Amino acid sequence: MCHQDRDGDTDNTSSPPPKTTTHNDPFPWHLGAYDAHCHPTDTMSSLCPSSFAALRTRVLAIMATRSQDQQLVADVAAEHGIKHANPYSGSSESDSTAKSCKVVPAFGWHPWFSYQLYDDTVANPTYNYKPSSTDNDDASAEEDARINHYRAVLSPTPNDRSFLSSLPTPTPLSSLLSSTREYLTRFPLALVGEVGLDKGFRLPQQRLPDDDAYSRDESITPGGREGRLLSPFRVQMQHQQAILKAQLRLAGEMGRAVSVHGVQAHGVLYDTIAACWKGHEKKVLSRRDKKRIAPGAEESSDDDDGDEDEASSGNDGSKAKKKKKKQNIGGKPFPPRICLHSYSGSADMLRQWFHPAVPSTIYASFSTGVNMGNAGGKDKLAAVVRAVPDDRILVESDMHAAGEEAEALLEEMYRFVCEVKGWGLEQGVERIGGNFWRFVYG
Template sequence: MCSPTGESTPHEAPKRVDDGAPKEPFPWHIGVYDAHCHPTDTMTSISSIKNMQARLLTIMATRGQDQDLVVSVAEQHGITDLKELRESSSSETPKKVVPAFGWHPWFSHQLYDDSKEEPEVTDIQAHKTKHYSSVLSPTPEADTDFIASLPDPTPLSKFLSETRQRLLAHPNALIGEIGVDKAFRLPWGKVNESSRNGDLTPGGREGRMLSPYHVKMPHQVEILKAQLHLAGELGRPVSLHGVQAHGVLFDALASLWKGHEKEVVSRKKQKMIAKGVSEDFSSSSSEEDYSDDEFGLGEPKQQKTKKPYKPKPFPPRACLHSFSGPPQMLKQYLDPKIPVKCYFSFSMGVNLGTAGGEAKFADVIRACPDGQVLVESDLHVAGEDMDGYLEDIARRICEVKGWGLEEGMRRIRRNYEEFLLVECLLEGGW
């Protein structure tokens, strides 16, 4: 969903390049997890999920037309118990899906904050014109045809209520795709129904020209924060979109964790504390949750019973999907005071789809901690292409990191499992 320009979802998977050189066999048996994809944009591809080599797909919702589609795919292919990830290979089970429910910034104009308005809208057309004129730039107030082509806006409270119910019905689900985007412009007009591709889920660009209108950043941030609050309430991880707005995205998150920063104890002070004091100074206990193996990774140990999750105003973990910022911005998310553990996923289409992305890719991967890197396809169609792009990005990451393929895929698998674990499932371990 996140193209390098932020302008559209591709209708065809980009062509893979094969130089014909012999390659080391890819270790699919370890378990390859796609941290971010959109196969519900092409529902005809869903039947191919069960035959994919990838072990797990994290499927994003983005707008009104696909929320229930993600539900339907999760009901058919969804993992109901996280232990399933370790108890079977990809070829032994059709259960491969973790759903994510969220409202993408490209469609944020379609929501309005009804807590700021009259409880009952009586003049729908006037309300529609007022809303779109206030959240779009330049204002389209005089462009009555364009406003007429847009859907009636949805109350934010209604969307949040429905999303909460979907999340409660799917305990493994996360919130996504959400975020901010400065590059995206709305497409012109309505789709021609007589010529549209019936395989595509409605609501996307579908070949239309781009208009000059974009969603004002304050409105995007408002919609983002509302969903981040919901994630904090329910203890769910989030999948974040950020295009040409990395500072805005970071500031939005930081505004929610303000006052909740972790205390960072210096090494000198730690050494001064007498032995036997059971105080945890680490930023993450994940290293203690895994036994050692030949790569220093391992299988999860039985965790101690944790206290019930206490709602917070921010999510416990966040994945910056197809992270396209510079190394300096990535490092900003690694401040040990931050109470949100941040992961970074990478895709062929976004991170290596342009010369600019290719030029900074190695530096960004080297700046990303080994325990916080993930892979994704970001594709809109399931099947062989999705498998292929997961393999391609994984190979590139392992090459930069200097990992063997088996070592690298074990690391990335473990990272995803730590990212996914929702707070309500931690009691007693898994």
Template sequence: MCQHHQTQPDDAQSQHPPVRPVYNDAFPWHLGAFDAHCHPTDTMASLASLATLRTRVLAIMATRSQDQQLVAEVAAEHGITDSLSSLTSTSDTDSARRGCKVVPAFGWHPWFSYQLYDDSIPNPTYSLPSTEDSNTSTEEDAKIAHYKAVLTPSPQDPSFLSSLPTPTPLSSLISSTRQYLTSFPFALVGEIGLDKGFRLPQQRLPDDDSSRDESLTPGGREGRLLSPFRVQMQHQQAIMQAQLRLAGEMGRAVSVHGVQAHGVLYDTIAACWKGHEKKVLSRREKKRIAPGAEESSSSSDDEDSSSENDDSMRSKEKRAKRKIGGKPFPPRICLHSYSGSADMLKQWLHPSVPSTVFVSFSIAVNMSTDGGKAKLESVVRALPDDRILVESDLHMAGDEAEGLLEDMYRLVCEIKGWDLEYGVKTIGANFEKFIYG
């Protein structure tokens, strides 16, 4: 199932070699455009637009305590229940009438990882006294001790420390996420990851409450100034790896955030698949293998290889409902709004990597700085055609997100030298592989 080389296009695609797109061409929404990563539950009112969006599917990320259930509620009403091909329409009108569907993703973003404590270790950072006279003051002391341990530099301001929420045990997050994944058989794990650049927002002052934008889901930055405090990388790694193991256990794909931490991100994920790497044959070993033997042999790592001739929908259902008890790493990974270099991609795409790694791009992130713009073309060109995804990474659904999504589709097609129809079909097939395997 995990192929680490560029797959050849199918017969239908190979008959129409890609050409450079014409930007005056109408965008082929009817072929299926997919947003691989977005956050519309940050602005719940915007979800009313789902009924009329031309985008086929939104992969909606949860990030913190306040939005896990919101994502579940949206998925309960708008979630996909069968194959993506069943959503295909023949015209823009039919697509709009059908409305947009949702793939939910449940996870804890590194920006909020400080709000969790790892209760799987002998001496967790948050620990209440085991006495019968525990009271509010001892709970407050335990909370303060936790934040002093996981934030750097260690905060000393009592007011700032008191403003932070009581930390949640990591085991509780894993338990609730497992329940969400069980309830939604096509759900992903996300958004998870590492971030060296993030700093906690300053505390909200009492006077700020009256001016708070009630349309925004609580828990975000909401325009607050940033404090000097960051989450220690070791703590971020522990929170991420627990979620990676859960994704492996449940056989689910993950959407991964990585900012200013590309090397440590790879090392953190690679630690989960250590000992499960694919064997890479030397040239001499390949010559010893009879022609065609590699293709005819079936690998025990490919759970779905025997289902190639099954009905398409039955095959997808089997993948989505695979039994618990997988590997300690996710089968598929999306590096969302990837901002690393083309050289850094080589390690992710190495033939020994046992996860299938996709890379998604957004106007909001990849085109937001001169450095990002300069890097994008070489990265897109370096990617195999079957590993590219597109996203908006926006905090709301609607026309703006859809416009940004279309712009990135067009940009990827321009860089790759694809016409729009070829590009939209190719990226749509990639999205389907990312979700279903």
């Protein structure tokens, strides 16, 4: 879903050379390989029973992106989703089903399709059509309202009425949030995703009714680009930010992890998300302050609810505190965990995400298609991988179909990360698996 050119300068962070090479070792699929971000519902035929049974990947984190695939993700999760979880066992199912691929669903609205939403929570929404039972020109009035919405959220402002009329009637943001909340409630392990910001994306051109040169591929889920040329129109960043913030707040409310897309927008993406956690930053103690605190006492300084927990703990403070902390995992205006999917910025830009004051637990995942797609991609990626803490790195395919190609790309990235990190292949696969479960469960 994110195979586009990305920005960010190469970082020259130095690191000890890898201690172990892995390119000749058999890949240990039996230990569990986890695809932290993929889109196989774009090609539903790749998820047929026989194809699904042949998958070697332990878990697929399947992202929804637009109106056409939300229910598809839910349907796949209903049949193949993880139901009885043990996040640190390496398998979340009984021994009899441990070898079959499972699904962690993610529900969200991708920035590429954010123009199809309007914020109905503001005083003057960009789409303000109200049907009238007495107005014979309702169809014309609705079209005018739709055109006005797209002129308000696209840049440069489109003037081609034919193009604007071809775009769908926008969906109210409140409706999206309501349906996403229902999906998250139905699937307690579900993530919020794919969401984010994208400065590079341009809308596809309209498809002309008499275009005999174009024949739609019926195997691909509707709603994507589908081979069309690109128009000059982009979604205004302010609109993208409003859609993103609303979904981040929902993730915080429900205590769910988020998979975040960022293309040519690394700085504004960080600023947008950081605005959600403003006032909730962790307290960072100076060295002098740390020396003044008794050993172990500083552990509670990062807990926002620490005073309240201890006050209610009575004589059994430890157990009560842990219980209360678990109960209060949600209810904040920002997600508890965030994965920077196919992160393509520099190592220098990455460091702000891992600052100790950041209250969300940040992960970074990498895919062969996005992160190695350009000349010099491996050199840049190696520096970034080294900058990611060992317990915060994930691997993904970002593929539109499940199967051999996606698994080959997943394996390639696993091997690359292990070599850069200096991990043995089995050690690295196990470590990344543990990271995946902590991302999903906390």
